[in-house]
Amino acid sequence: MRTLTVCMLLGSLGLAAQHMQDEDKKKRNPAIGNPAAIAAGEKAFNEGCAVCHGQGGMGGRGPNLAHGRVMWHTLSDEATFKRIREGVPAGGMPPTPGPDEKLWQLTAYVVSLRAPASESPQPGDAELGNTLFWGKAGCNECHSIRGKGGKIGPDLSDAGGSRPSSVLRSAIEDPGSNGSKGFEKARVTLKNGGTVEGVLKNRSNYSLQLLDAKGELHLLLMGDVRELAVAKNSIMPSNYKTRLSAAEIDGLVAYLAKQTARPN
Ligand code: HEC
Ligand code: HEC
Numbered sequence: 001m002r003t004l005t006v007c008m009l010l011g012s013l014g015l016a017a018q019h020m021q022d023e024d025k026k027k028r029n030p031a032i033g034n035p036a037a038i039a040a041g042e043k044a045f046n047e048g049c050a051v052c053h054g055q056g057g058m059g060g061r062g063p064n065l066a067h068g069r070v071m072w073h074t075l076s077d078e079a080t081f082k083r084i085r086e087g088v089p090a091g092g093m094p095p096t097p098g099p100d101e102k103l104w105q106l107t108a109y110v111v112s113l114r115a116p117a118s119e120s121p122q123p124g125d126a127e128l129g130n131t132l133f134w135g136k137a138g139c140n141e142c143h144s145i146r147g148k149g150g151k152i153g154p155d156l157s158d159a160g161g162s163r164p165s166s167v168l169r170s171a172i173e174d175p176g177s178n179g180s181k182g183f184e185k186a187r188v189t190l191k192n193g194g195t196v197e198g199v200l201k202n203r204s205n206y207s208l209q210l211l212d213a214k215g216e217l218h219l220l221l222m223g224d225v226r227e228l229a230v231a232k233n234s235i236m237p238s239n240y241k242t243r244l245s246a247a248e249i250d251g252l253v254a255y256l257a258k259q260t261a262r263p264n
Contacts, residue, residue, distance in 0.1 A: 031104040032077055032111055035121060041109030044102060052093075056166050057113045058177075062093060066113040066166045081107045117168055117257035118160035124247070129255025132248055139252070141213070142236065145259055151215050152199050153183065153236060161260030168256050172249055173241045176234030185235040186210060188220060189227040196220065199235055 031037035045057070057065035075083060084106050087095035096103060112120060133139045134149075142153035159168060170177045186200040188210060196218050198210035208228070210218045240249065 028077055029081075029104050029107070031101075031108040033115075034108060037105045037108045038112045040102075041105035041107070041112075044106055045109050048096070049106070056170075057110065058166065058170060065110055066164050077107060077111060080110055084110070113166055114164050116161050116260075117163055117165040117253070118260045118262075120165050120257070122165065122250075122254035122257050124250025124252070124254030126251065126254040126258055128248065128251035129253070132244070132252055133255055137240070137244065137248075137252065152211055152213060156256060157259055158261035159259045160257040161262050163256075165253055165257060168253050169249065171236075172252055175236035175238050175240075176232075183235065185231040185233065187229045187231070188225055189229075190220070190224050191226045192224070200230060 031041075045053075046055075049057075049062075050060075052060055052062035053065055054060035054062075059065075081103060083093070084096050085103055087093045089095070096106065133145075140149040142150040143156045144150060145155070145157050145159075163171075184200045186198065186208075188196045188208070190196070196210050196212065198212035198218065201209040201211050201217070203209075205222065207219060207221050208225075210220065212218060237243075244252075
């Protein structure tokens with residue numbers, strides 16, 4: 001009987017400790033997620049960091065701080081702060097002097113670059129983005145969301161839950177900038193003179209599959225192929241930045257930011 005009580009007591013102590021740990025994790029520096037601090041951090045970043053990390057942290061001499069794909073590694077807030085303060089002298093990242101407040105503003109900006117778009121404030125009009133996506137901009141010809149739309153490009157049902165805003169924006173303004181792996185554009189010339197264009201899906205020594213813009217899958221035997229040209233650029237139109245206004249692109253980013261696979 002007594003052992004049972006002790007066990008129950010220890011059990012609830014364990015739960016309490018776990019609860020405190022969870023509470024602790026939520027205690028972030030007040031600069032993190034604070035729009036004013038992020039804006040101040042962005043200004044300092046453009047002055048002192050963009051020379052190496054690129055505009056918007058998209059990479060240059062220093063690494064891309066936003067990263068493109070779902071599984072980008074993330075440093076904790078504290079580790080990011082420490083990395084900025086101390087630098088990585090051996091790796092070419094200088095230490096950053098200055099008061100803690102300024103360093104936390106920089107940290108808040110860097111953290112905001114890689115936070116999922118669904119959790120970041122969006123300046124754009126998501127309703128406008130919705131209209132454009134399924135209308136004038138024609139995004140739905142290649143992309144699907146929750147089972148509707150085209151299949152030639154990646155599914156965007158979790159675009160906002162898995163990508164930072166900066167990555168969504170650069171995917172629209174500069175297609176292929178995050179890499180086109182799995183979606184390479186290819187053009188095949190057949191020995192009989194015909195040509196087929198599309199996204200290269202599967203390729204072996206004997207055959208290849210091309211998904212064309214109509215969503216039709218072509219299985220071609222290498223024996224019938226005279227030439228296979230794989231393009232470096234994306235199949236996604238590269239002129240959205242001139243075809244759409246800044247407000248329209250903001251709207252598309254805001255609309256995509258709302259797409260998450262996680263139930264609310
Ligand atoms: C002279 C070029 C240079 C400047 C200026 C610079 N960095 Fe870096 N930074 C680098 C390099 C190179 C690395 C990679 C170092 C390594 O890990 O070997 C890096 C790494 C980092 C990392 C760690 C990235 C990760 O995910 O591991 C952060 C965060 C960072 N820098 C932020 C900043 C901030 C904020 C500033 C401005 C205050 C800044 N950097 C200025 C070159 C630079
Ligand atoms: C002709 C087909 C096509 C059209 C039209 C198109 N895309 Fe894409 N999109 C692609 C392909 C293919 C990729 C895969 C990566 C690459 O090649 O750039 C892609 C990648 C993306 C990504 C990155 C997805 C990821 O996995 O990171 C986003 C976001 C995106 N497109 C949004 C849009 C939006 C918004 C529009 C409309 C304004 C649009 N696309 C129009 C074909 C298209």
